[in-house]
Amino acid sequence: MANENDDLYPIAILIDELKNEDIQLRLNSIKRLGTIALALGEERTRSELIPFLHENTDDEDEVLLAMAEELGGFVSHVGGLEYGYHLLAPLETLSMVEETVVRDKAVESLGKIGEVLPEGHIVQHFFPLLKRLATGEWFTSRVSSCALFEVAYPRSPAALRSELRSLFYQLCHDETPMVRRAAAQNLGKFAAKIEREFVKTEIMALFTELTQDEQDSVRLLAVEGCAAFGKLLDKDDCVTYVVPIVQKFAQDKSWRVRYMVAQQLYELCEAVGPDLAMTELVPAYVKLLKDSEAEVRIAAAGKVAQLCKLCSNEQSISQILPCVKELANDNSQHVRAALASVIMALAPVLGKAATIEQLLPIFLSLLKDVWPDVRLNIISKLEHVNQVIGIDLLSQSLLPAIVELAEDKHWRIRLAIIEYIPLLASQLGVAFFDEKLGALCRGWLQDQVYSIREVATHNLKRLAEEFGSDWAQTHLVPQILSMAKNGNYLHRMTVLTALSMLAPFVSQDVCCNVILPVVLGAAKDRVPNIKFNVAKLTQTFVPLVGPTIVESSIRPCLLELNSDPDSDVRFFAGQALSVCDTCRV
Numbered sequence: 001m002a003n004e005n006d007d008l009y010p011i012a013i014l015i016d017e018l019k020n021e022d023i024q025l026r027l028n029s030i031k032r033l034g035t036i037a038l039a040l041g042e043e044r045t046r047s048e049l050i051p052f053l054h055e056n057t058d059d060e061d062e063v064l065l066a067m068a069e070e071l072g073g074f075v076s077h078v079g080g081l082e083y084g085y086h087l088l089a090p091l092e093t094l095s096m097v098e099e100t101v102v103r104d105k106a107v108e109s110l111g112k113i114g115e116v117l118p119e120g121h122i123v124q125h126f127f128p129l130l131k132r133l134a135t136g137e138w139f140t141s142r143v144s145s146c147a148l149f150e151v152a153y154p155r156s157p158a159a160l161r162s163e164l165r166s167l168f169y170q171l172c173h174d175e176t177p178m179v180r181r182a183a184a185q186n187l188g189k190f191a192a193k194i195e196r197e198f199v200k201t202e203i204m205a206l207f208t209e210l211t212q213d214e215q216d217s218v219r220l221l222a223v224e225g226c227a228a229f230g231k232l233l234d235k236d237d238c239v240t241y242v243v244p245i246v247q248k249f250a251q252d253k254s255w256r257v258r259y260m261v262a263q264q265l266y267e268l269c270e271a272v273g274p275d276l277a278m279t280e281l282v283p284a285y286v287k288l289l290k291d292s293e294a295e296v297r298i299a300a301a302g303k304v305a306q307l308c309k310l311c312s313n314e315q316s317i318s319q320i321l322p323c324v325k326e327l328a329n330d331n332s333q334h335v336r337a338a339l340a341s342v343i344m345a346l347a348p349v350l351g352k353a354a355t356i357e358q359l360l361p362i363f364l365s366l367l368k369d370v371w372p373d374v375r376l377n378i379i380s381k382l383e384h385v386n387q388v389i390g391i392d393l394l395s396q397s398l399l400p401a402i403v404e405l406a407e408d409k410h411w412r413i414r415l416a417i418i419e420y421i422p423l424l425a426s427q428l429g430v431a432f433f434d435e436k437l438g439a440l441c442r443g444w445l446q447d448q449v450y451s452i453r454e455v456a457t458h459n460l461k462r463l464a465e466e467f468g469s470d471w472a473q474t475h476l477v478p479q480i481l482s483m484a485k486n487g488n489y490l491h492r493m494t495v496l497t498a499l500s501m502l503a504p505f506v507s508q509d510v511c512c513n514v515i516l517p518v519v520l521g522a523a524k525d526r527v528p529n530i531k532f533n534v535a536k537l538t539q540t541f542v543p544l545v546g547p548t549i550v551e552s553s554i555r556p557c558l559l560e561l562n563s564d565p566d567s568d569v570r571f572f573a574g575q576a577l578s579v580c581d582t583c584r585v
Contacts (some may be wrong), residue, residue: 022058030066037077046078046086061099068094068102072109075116084113085125090127096136102139107147114151122155127164134167139176139445146171146182150189165194165202172206174296177215184210184221188228199232204241211245216254223249223260223355230271238272243280248282255293262288262299266306274310282311282319288322294332298446301327305345313350321358329361333371340366340374344381357386367401372410379405379416382424399436404439411449418444418455422462430467434475445498446491453490457498464505473506477514484518489527496522496530500537503544512545520557528566535561535572539579555580 013559017029018415033053037045052383071091075084091113094106096215114126129151133145146168153164168190171183187210191203207229210222226249230242249261265285269277285307288300303323306318324346327339343362347355363385366378379402402424421441425433441463444456460480464472480502483495498513506515519541538554545554561573563575 003328010055018059025061026059026063027066030063033067033070033074034077039459042077042079043432043468046083047327050078050086050090054093055276057090057093057097061097061102064094064097064099064102065105068105068109068350072105072112075113081116084117085121087113088125088129094132095133096138096141098140103144107144112152113175114148114155117155119155122152123160126152127156127160130164131167134171139174139179142171142174142176142179143182146179146186147189150186150193153190165198169202169206172210172231177213177218179211180210180215180218181221184213184218185223187222188225191225191228191232196232198447199229199238204229206247208241211249214363216252216257219249219252219254220257220260223257223264227264227267227271230268235273235276239276239280241549242268243272243276247284255291255296257286258291258293258296258556259299262291262296262303265300266303266310267308269310278312278315279436282307282315286319286323287319287566289327294330297327297330297335298338302342304339305342305349308346308349315355316350317354317358325362333374335368336366336369336371336394337377339374340369340377341381344378344384347385359385364401367405372413373404373415375408376410376416379413379420382420403436403492406437408466411452413447414444414447414452415455417453418459423468425463425570426466430471433463433467435576438475442476442483445480445494446481446486446488450490453494454497457494457501460498461501461505464502469505469507472502473510476502477506477510481514481518484522489525491523492522492527492528493533496533496537500540503541508545511541512549516541516545516549516553520553523557523561528564528569531561531564531566532569532572535569536577538576542576542579550580 017025033049037049040049053071057064059067065188068091071087071094074087075081075295078084078086088110091106095103095110097103097106110129114122117126125492130148133141136142136145149168153161156164168183168187171179172187174180174183180354183206187203187207191199191207194203199425207222207225210218210225212217214223225414226242226246230238233241246261246265249257252258261284265281265288269281272281280519285300285303286297289304291297291300301324304320308320311320317547324339324343327335328343330339332337343359343366346359350359351432363378366374369375382402402417405413408414410415418441421437425437441456441459444452444459447453447456460476464476467475477499480495480498484492486492486495496519499519503511503515519534519537522530525531525534535558538558541554542550555577558573561569561576564570564573
C-alpha cells in the first residue's frame with residue numbers, strides 16, 4: 001500500500017501545482033515534466049500524465065508555451081517512436097489556441113514528432129490530425145496546419161499525397177487572410193517536397209494566385225516563395241513563371257511588398273543565375289533604388305554591393321552607380337546610413353580605376369554627412385578601399401576628412417577613428433604618422449569621454465607594438481609624462497594607465513628610471529582613486545623591473561598605501577603586496 005502511495009505521489013504533486021493559483025508554480029511544474037515522467041515510468045506517463053495534460057490546456061499562455069515545448073522532446077518518456085503518437089492529442093489542442101507563439105511552438109513540436117514517427121503511424125495518426133486541423137472551424141487550426149504539410153507529404157503513400165495537395169489548395173483559397181498568409185509562407189517549403197511534375201502543374205498555379213491576392217500581407221509573404229521556386233525550377237521555367245512575378249512585385253502598389261522584394265532580390269538573382277539577373281532583374285532593382293518610399297530605398301541600398309557582384313562592371317557603372325550617387329544625397333539619413341554601411345565593399349568589386357573615378361567622390365560626400373551614423377558607417381569599412389586604391393591615394397583623398405572626424409563632436413565617431421588608427425599607421429609609416437596623426441593620438445588621452453580615453457590607451461599600446469621600442473621611448477613616453485600633472489584627476493589616471501601599457505615595450509632602464517618613478521609618485525596624490533589605481537598598476541611592473549627594484553621601490557610604496565585611510569586603497573595595496581610576495585618566492 002505504501003509503495004502504491006509512493007507511486008502516486010509525483011502525479012499528485014503535479015496536479016496540485018498545476019491547479020495552484022500561482023502561475024510561477026504552474027510554470028515550474030510544467031518545466032519539470034521530464035523528471036515527473038521518469039518517476040512515473042513510460043506506461044503511466046502514457047496512460048495518466050499525457051491525458052491529464054490534455055485536459056489542462058486551458059491556462060495562461062506562458063504555461064501553455066512551456067507545455068508545447070516540453071512535449072516536443074517527450075518521445076523517449078512515452079516509450080519511444082512506437083508510442084510517440086500519444087503526444088499528438090495535447091499538441092493538436094495547443095496548435096488551435098488563440099496565442100500565436102503557443103501555436104507556433106506546438107506546430108514545431110508536432111513537426112519534430114512527425115519526422116520520427118513510423119510510416120504506419122503517419123497514415124494512422126498524423127494524417128488524420130493534419131486533416132482535422134486543415135478543415136477545422138476556427139482559422140487558428142487551419143493556420144497551424146499549413147506548416148505541417150512539408151512533414152507529412154514525403155512520408156505519406158501516393159494515395160494520400162493527392163489528398164494533401166487538395167487540402168493545401170483549399171487553404172490557399174481560404175476566406176480568411178491569415179490562413180492564406182500561412183499558406184503563402186509555407187508554399188515554398190511544401191513545393192520542395194512535392195514531385196517535380198506537380199510543382200509545375202498545380203503548385204505554380206497556386207503560387208500565381210497568391211501573388212495576386214487582394215491582401216498585401218499575403219502578397220509580401222508570397223515574395224519569399226519566389227526564391228524557393230527559382231531554385232526548384234530550371235532556367236526556362238524561371239523566365240516563364242518566376243521572373244514576371246518578381247518584376248510585377250517590384251512595382252506593387254504596396255510599399256511593404258516592394259520592400260520585401262528589395263530584401264529578397266539578391267537571393268532571387270542567385271536562384272535564376274547571373275545572366276538572367278542582369279537582363280531581367282537588375283532593371284527592377286534600379287526602380288527599387290529610386291522608390292518613393294524611404295524604407296524600400298533603405299532595403300535596396302543595403303544590397304548594392306551584392307547586386308554589383310552579379311553584374312558586369314559596365315552595367316554596374318551605367319545603371320546602378322547613378323542611383324547610388326542619388327542615394328548619397330537622399331533626404332532620409334537612414335537611406336544614406338544604409339548606403340554608407342555597404343558602399344565601401346563596392347571598391348573590390350569595381351576595381352581601382354572605377355573606385356578612384358566613381359566612388360571616391362561619394363565616399364568624401366558621405367564622410368562629411370551631417371548625420372553621425374553615416375560617417376560612422378563609412379569609417380568602419382575603410383579597409384575595403386585601402387586594399388584597392390593603396391595607402392598613398394587614400395591618404396591624399398580621404399585622410400584630411402578622417403583627421404577632421406577625429407575631432408568630431410559625436411564621441412562614437414571619434415571612437416571609430418581611434419580603432420582604425422593602428423591599421424592606418426601600419427600602412428602610412430612612422431614619418432607620415434608622426435606628422436599627421438601623432439598629436440591626435442596623444443590628445444585623445446584627455447578626451448571628455450571615458451570610453452575614448454580607455455581605447456586611446458590601448459591604441460598607444462598597439463602603436464608601440466607596430467613601431468617598436470625606440471619609437472615608443474622617443475615619441476610617446478616623454479609626451480605622456482608631460483601630462484602627469486594634469487589638474488583633472490581622471491586625466492592623471494589615464495596617464496598612469498597609458499604608462500603601464502607602454503612599460504613592456506620600452507627598455508628596462510626607461511621602465512625603472514623614467515616610468516616607474518612617475519607611477520609610484522602618484523601614490524602621494526590626494527585622490528583615493530588615483531592611489532588605488534597605483535596599487536593595481538604596480539602589479540604590471542613587478543615582473544618587468546626585477547626583485548631589487550621591487551624591494552627597494554615598489555614594496556615601500558605599497559606598505560604606505562596599505563595603511564591608507566581609504567578601504568579601497570588598502571584592499572588593492574594588499575593584493576599588490578601578495579604579488580610582490582609571490583615574486584620573492
